[in-house]
Amino acid sequence: MPTSFDLLPSANPTAAAIRGDILDNPGFGRYFSDHMVHIRWTVDAGWHGHQVRPYGPLTLDPAAAVLHYGQEIFEGIKAYRHADGSVWTFRPEKNAERFRRSARRLALPELSDDDFIGSLKALLVQDHEWVPTPASEADECSLYLRPFMIASETFLGVRPSQEVDYYVIASPAAAYFKGGVEPVSIWLSSNYNRAAPGGTGFAKCGGNYAASLAAQKEAEAHGCGQVAFLDATENKWVEELGGMNLFFVFKDGRIVTPKLTGTILEGVTRDSVLTLAKDEGLTPEERHISIDEWREGAASGEITEIFACGTAAVITPVGELVTENDRIRLAAGSDNAMGKRIRSKLLDLQYGRSEDKYGWLTQLV
Numbered sequence: 001m002p003t004s005f006d007l008l009p010s011a012n013p014t015a016a017a018i019r020g021d022i023l024d025n026p027g028f029g030r031y032f033s034d035h036m037v038h039i040r041w042t043v044d045a046g047w048h049g050h051q052v053r054p055y056g057p058l059t060l061d062p063a064a065a066v067l068h069y070g071q072e073i074f075e076g077i078k079a080y081r082h083a084d085g086s087v088w089t090f091r092p093e094k095n096a097e098r099f100r101r102s103a104r105r106l107a108l109p110e111l112s113d114d115d116f117i118g119s120l121k122a123l124l125v126q127d128h129e130w131v132p133t134p135a136s137e138a139d140e141c142s143l144y145l146r147p148f149m150i151a152s153e154t155f156l157g158v159r160p161s162q163e164v165d166y167y168v169i170a171s172p173a174a175a176y177f178k179g180g181v182e183p184v185s186i187w188l189s190s191n192y193n194r195a196a197p198g199g200t201g202f203a204k205c206g207g208n209y210a211a212s213l214a215a216q217k218e219a220e221a222h223g224c225g226q227v228a229f230l231d232a233t234e235n236k237w238v239e240e241l242g243g244m245n246l247f248f249v250f251k252d253g254r255i256v257t258p259k260l261t262g263t264i265l266e267g268v269t270r271d272s273v274l275t276l277a278k279d280e281g282l283t284p285e286e287r288h289i290s291i292d293e294w295r296e297g298a299a300s301g302e303i304t305e306i307f308a309c310g311t312a313a314v315i316t317p318v319g320e321l322v323t324e325n326d327r328i329r330l331a332a333g334s335d336n337a338m339g340k341r342i343r344s345k346l347l348d349l350q351y352g353r354s355e356d357k358y359g360w361l362t363q364l365v
């Protein structure tokens with residue numbers, strides 16, 4: 001049964017004119033809508049106190065567990081405005097399921113699908129005016145939704161928190177990369193790994209991102225926008241970027257993405273690309289791919305295209321891989337045609353411009 005959310009309306013909602021200016025040029029992650037969702041959990045009462053309340057600072061005790069031991073998970077999902085004004089989201093049951101998987105790994109309580117999807121709907125009923133309207137098919141604007149869960153018990157001791165808070169905030173977003181989809185240079189991290197067997201690689205937790213930042217700084221020092229990580233055991237198998245999954249398109253029509261073995265985040269975009277690639281006549285393969293196969297396939301022309309994918313940036317072509325010793329480029333160059341094709345197929349679905357034949361859309365408002 002969907003739970004109902006109590007509404008505490010904002011006393012100072014953003015004026016329509018100011019909101020309009022923000023939506024004309026929202027950037028990414030800079031502005032937030034007028035409300036947020038909050039649900040409280042305690043070990044005795046479970047999940048309770050569902051509410052939509054004014055967006056604003058949290059009050060946390062300085063001894064709150066999350067501040068010391070990093071017991072935190074999050075999600076990222078977008079709301080899209082369709083041409084008829086309705087607002088939809090994409091495969092939220094996948095995010096709900098992943099959120100529960102992340103919760104189990106971080107010893108946090110699991111939130112039901114009804115509460116997860118219900119919380120997105122409850123926020124959007126209130127803040128639907130914050131969903132930008134695309135000016136054209138090239139205008140990839142959306143309302144980015146960020147559900148997250150934190151350990152809020154006041155207690156300096158290492159054990160799962162007995163008090164937890166779940167929130168959803170919303171931030172209007174323009175296309176992630178402004179100036180269009182340009183190939184990105186990627187730094188191959190050799191000093192750091194993102195995830196290890198038995199660790200938290202498959203969970204969407206803040207700690208994974210905190211641990212990736214030193215590598216990200218190295219990437220930037222080498223003129224790269226993103227960082228790629230190898231497996232922690234053999235330093236040989238390609239895993240993913242700091243926040244995006246990787247795909248390799250081969251000349252013979254195969255499309256390869258690293259297999260999920262617990263150290264890779266299971267992206268919703270990754271899963272959708274596997275399906276859409278089949279529609280394009282490609283043969284998807286989930287398997288290990290080594291850095292040597294990348295290097296050799298790029299040099300021989302066997303690999304014709306490489307791209308990264310995730311909710312925020314959709315699909316981004318990889319221009320080159322920069323390592324300590326070399327720069328790996330596709331010998332034959334690439335027009336990135338397949339990545340672009342799959343990208344527009346995905347966007348057409350998300351913005352309601354093509355038939356939702358896989359039932360991937362959920363209406364929020």
Ligand SMILES: *Cc1c(COP(=O)(O)O)cnc(C)c1O
Nearest residue numbers: 243244245265267268269310311
């Ligand atoms: C969120 C995330 C992705 C992409 O997942 P999507 O569901 O496609 O947005 C990929 N890798 C990491 C490490 C992530 O945190």
